[in-house]
Amino acid sequence: MKNLAFLFFLAFGVTFANNTNPTTQNEVKVGDELVINKQNPDKFNHVDFPRLNFIVKRGGLANYNSVDGHVVLVKNVETNANGETKVTLESKNGKKFFGFLNSVDADYNKALNAGELSVIK
Template structure:
């Protein structure tokens, strides 16, 4: 009987230890990041609108103006695949490309690819 209790305790301890090692990203609504510099304006994790949609809304497609801009997280959602999708806006309350107020971003990938930088 002692062996079963010890085995159950050991199993639960190891299970808890294994699940406690998973890391969660510590981002919250209101966190501020800086848009990083990417070669050839190839932002993969930040879902900027395509150029024709920017132009249709009266904006100018200029990625150089975005580099170094501070952005603020307005909402966070977790996708079915486990990725964290956030909606960001410029901290200066202006619009991206003078046409879009909000943009979606995959936070985990953007931080790993240095498209977003923590302040």
């Protein structure tokens, strides 16, 4: 009887362990809203903003303060074979980034972990 109860609890536990998938809990969809967070050393590693000298050449200011707290929408989601999720971000209010970029790309999971992006709930 003990063996039967143990087998029942083991099968019950394995069933629920298979249903909880941590990768599906953080999936991003087209239309999700994210916030770009300010970075202390003025460098974004996982959001593909242009370098500061390129921004100056295009007539912008040489800092990333204009994107601090900026709300963006996910317009495209691509997952490659390595499991990395690349997203294309566009401004929610329709303005261009730094006055000349319509959209930027980002590595979703790495940017979330680094604090460069955060999810609006």
